[in-house]
Amino acid sequence: MKNKNKVVVITGDSKGIGRYLTEYYLKKGFVVAGCSRLESGLNTKSRSYSHFRLDVSQEDQVVKTVRSIFHRFKGIDILINCAGIASLNHALLTPAETVDRIFAVNFKGTFLMSRECSKFMKINRCGRIVNISSVAVPLKIEGEAIYAASKSAVATFSEIFAKEVAPFNITCNCVGPTPIETDLIKNVPVEKIDRIINSLSLKRMGKFIDVANAIDFFVKDESGYVTGQTIYLGGV
Amino acid sequence: MLSKDEIKKIVIKSIQEINLLLEKNKRLKIEKNMCLYGPGSNLDSIGLVNLLVDLEQRLYNEAGVSVSIMDSKAFSLKNSPFRNLDSLVNFIANIGKDK
Numbered sequence A: 001m002k003n004k005n006k007v008v009v010i011t012g013d014s015k016g017i018g019r020y021l022t023e024y025y026l027k028k029g030f031v032v033a034g035c036s037r038l039e040s041g042l043n044t045k046s047r048s049y050s051h052f053r054l055d056v057s058q059e060d061q062v063v064k065t066v067r068s069i070f071h072r073f074k075g076i077d078i079l080i081n082c083a084g085i086a087s088l089n090h091a092l093l094t095p096a097e098t099v100d101r102i103f104a105v106n107f108k109g110t111f112l113m114s115r116e117c118s119k120f121m122k123i124n125r126c127g128r129i130v131n132i133s134s135v136a137v138p139l140k141i142e143g144e145a146i147y148a149a150s151k152s153a154v155a156t157f158s159e160i161f162a163k164e165v166a167p168f169n170i171t172c173n174c175v176g177p178t179p180i181e182t183d184l185i186k187n188v189p190v191e192k193i194d195r196i197i198n199s200l201s202l203k204r205m206g207k208f209i210d211v212a213n214a215i216d217f218f219v220k221d222e223s224g225y226v227t228g229q230t231i232y233l234g235g236v
Numbered sequence B: 001m002l003s004k005d006e007i008k009k010i011v012i013k014s015i016q017e018i019n020l021l022l023e024k025n026k027r028l029k030i031e032k033n034m035c036l037y038g039p040g041s042n043l044d045s046i047g048l049v050n051l052l053v054d055l056e057q058r059l060y061n062e063a064g065v066s067v068s069i070m071d072s073k074a075f076s077l078k079n080s081p082f083r084n085l086d087s088l089v090n091f092i093a094n095i096g097k098d099k
């Protein structure tokens, strides 16, 4: 099997999309190193799964954790940066501290994980990075100025980082999901979600598998010639 | 922290490693006052990234020293620390001292 023993690092594995991806890639035969601040609580006997408690916005923690993952598994093949937070509010009512926090996790966390994992992917001259943006970027949704700006930063970063790591045979791409039922959006009013769904070409909520499917395309062996791309789901 | 001689040995190992990636006629000659990066060197910017990443990993794996060589100071110095072997060794030796 091609996937056997390939090591995939997934941030935000404790719940939501990251949790789904963790189970998805374990089922496919990958070795998964999941990272999030809390215990993952994933009930699996799989010896292919390890959880690392990590705040992706903390440089020293990221450096140490990525190093331990590499030394434990003797390689890092794929990184999926799924850890993210949102705080949806009118910009005039958003404290600067909230802006710092959102950018620290969504953007800086993605940057730090990409930087550190690439240093090890480089050793094997091969790697795949997939970052998670959001349709909030192209849809320019009111009330999401800060969140969307952080996700826009993730998309722009991915596109340029892709060029910088191309000489090491590492690809870097981005997936922008539509609303998916997770804790992240549980406080968003139903009417607002409906309005977003109505602005999509394909008018339905996103499913976990929609995200997994787009990631699958970017990480498969045959996609070595695909880099610096962002796929927004739902036909935005 | 390591002595300058110890650092130099590790830097040389990294250069040897990077040389393996370079074509024979582009390899860096390891000698006193060798030009590392800049005019007169065959090392391009990707080569320098390769060298510094290898060096950071080697300093950790072989000596347990965790440093970030590419901190903002490296670029603000009037004389680039990457211009030759000795300047790089001195720069690394000083990173520890500042902390």
Ligand SMILES: NC(=O)c1ccc[n+]([C@@H]2O[C@H](COP(=O)([O-])OP(=O)(O)OC[C@H]3O[C@@H](n4cnc5c(N)ncnc54)[C@H](OP(=O)(O)O)[C@@H]3O)[C@@H](O)[C@H]2O)c1
Binding pocket: A011, A012, A013, A014, A015, A016, A017, A018, A035, A036, A037, A038, A039, A054, A055, A056, A057, A081, A082, A083, A084, A085, A086, A105, A109, A132, A133, A134, A135, A176, A177, A178, A179, A180, A181, A182, A183, A184, A185
């Ligand atoms: N759900 C949607 O509608 C939607 C739409 C578009 C894009 N997205 C994006 O998809 C990604 C996943 O979202 P989700 O809906 O699955 O959210 P979620 O259910 O709230 O899960 C977020 C995950 O990120 C982790 N996390 C948060 N802060 C962290 C930090 N500082 N360090 C490490 N891990 C951290 C959380 O774990 P801990 O709390 O244990 O740290 C959790 O595992 C996010 O980037 C989000 O922006 C979601």
